[in-house]
Amino acid sequence: MATIKDVAKKAGVSIATVSAVINGTRFVAEDTRTRVLAAVDALNYQPNRMARALKQKRSQMIAHILPSVMNPFFPASLKGVEDAAFAADYSVLVCNTETEPARIERYAELLLETQVDGVVITSPGLTAIHALAHRLDDHGIPVVVLSGPRSLDSFDRVLVDDVKSGYLAADHVLDYGHRRVAFVHVRHSTTSMHRMEGVVQALERCMPGKKPALVLEVDNFTEQEGYRIGMNLSKKDGLPTAVVAANDMLAVGISEALHDLGISVPEDVSLVGIDNTMAASLRPRLSSVAIPAYEMGKEAVARLKGRMNGVKAGEPLTITLNPQLVPGHSVTHPTVRTALPSGRGAPQ
Amino acid sequence: MATIKDVAKKAGVSIATVSAVINGTRFVAEDTRTRVLAAVDALNYQPNRMARALKQKRSQMIAHILPSVMNPFFPASLKGVEDAAFAADYSVLVCNTETEPARIERYAELLLETQVDGVVITSPGLTAIHALAHRLDDHGIPVVVLSGPRSLDSFDRVLVDDVKSGYLAADHVLDYGHRRVAFVHVRHSTTSMHRMEGVVQALERCMPGKKPALVLEVDNFTEQEGYRIGMNLSKKDGLPTAVVAANDMLAVGISEALHDLGISVPEDVSLVGIDNTMAASLRPRLSSVAIPAYEMGKEAVARLKGRMNGVKAGEPLTITLNPQLVPGHSVTHPTVRTALPSGRGAPQ
DNA sequence: TTGTATGCGTTATCAT
């Protein structure tokens, strides 16, 4: 690889001049400039980012920490992050934590060693994540939280209104006349908690003082957990007429379980998801609440850029984007047979 | 950030000694070693990777070039790459090209500037990709091709037997008695071409000399294209009894189109995908041929490590992994009405 | 308008 020295020699100038023409950091006569550029071209010179980073103490790299690249929500936000970073000449380091504390801690070290300029964190609020965020912050590395736990409130955040997401989902089935609505909640997830809150609000508004939503708990946002709870859906107080799942992957699992139980969607049970990541692949198409993951990724990097370019201090900024209901075909009116014990005609 | 100098001062030794104890690069007395480690601990010292990279000419970073993070196949391989890289203390730079030549070219520059130690390329065989691969190679940067075009045959490759994938998919429906089999092919994709070849082989073996598969062409591996072709499935020679899609995303789109047309899977038409990425979310569960994307990612990094540690020259190595049929519920026996006028009982 | 020289934080060579 040609170095700046080679270019300088070939162009018959000093390395300072070469640096100047490359970075436009000071005036340089037109003819020398062209000589330099010619040399650059001839030698196929590429500035060494490591050297530059060392000198400038900026690596032009950001990291994106995410719990799992297999949940389709994250590739979407990752793409947003990558697009924005690419446009701003930053590289993106992916850090897949699988929510394992050991990996998170290891990544904390790594990112510090790598001198990344900023970090976008998407993750449930594990203590390891809190430690990581604060550790980065202590070293002056900007952190933006994307759709994370509300407890990370001393950082810039790009959030979506989770309460509203839950509200929209529940409201949708209520609109269709459902009154026995179940919510499938993920334990220890603040996101899920907020979504549940929205569900509860919608029910309360629709039927003041009435029995609240039926809540079923699972351990994480996976299809497997959805399947598991789906198989047990009728165990507790009998089958609900509508189910709101804390996310789409759960909904997929639930749908599968219902299918295996011979219960059909939406004829017997209506189903709504949140995230709108898998809607198209479910038959019938899943009604879901879309979260603008891609935009959130872009926005997160925009914030990061702000902080990296000097806006050191100042109040933490929170941007909240809006979820949006995307109706599919998994919700319909409750049928007589599931509503009442009497006369079960097949209302075809 | 504390530097090696600070540590040296605090421990009352030279920086050479500190470096030695950190890297285990030479003997150092037990007591000084402990003093150094104490200082490291006290100052929370983290070696600067940029400086190290500059000196050693190795950045401990690899890049993963992929066409789109939204197709679930790629997150799977990305995870394999990331896992293996993480275990070997390498960071992963994601380079999402969207198969846009401009982005690919820009990434070529970037990777050279960043001095990545190796690159895993997953991509269709665009000329920009060829250029990138050879350019990296010219600079001595190891390249491993993961499931890419066969034309990149001067590089190490981790492939899957695409012909066999197609064969397995077709064989599956043939086993069920289907004789009118359509293949949905993606134009300009060598992967799709090989899969088609497998389909053709299976048909030829099953019905020598008979009319080959019905081939329908689309422009890329997306659900949208699948939907489009699905709506036109019966246009050409009438409805086939079974459809093999070049990948799962296409299958999802096809399934959706069929649903919209009132044609049910598998009662009216059997459907098989390839990749096994979305099987679980389709109802009925999609029968598909699994590609070991995760293992391929791991294997690719293993090869990369080999090349990065000295195995400079030598024949390009190709590893071929095996696809595997994963039956779902989207395939069944052809029904009388779609099959032949004469007597085929509905077996079971 | 351009060149010289220093230092960024490491590793590695050469001494001692």
Added chain:
DNA sequence: ATGATAACGCATACAA
């Protein structure tokens, strides 16, 4: 067994 010091490739303060 350990210390000085040069060099990695670049940006930049200071000279000229």
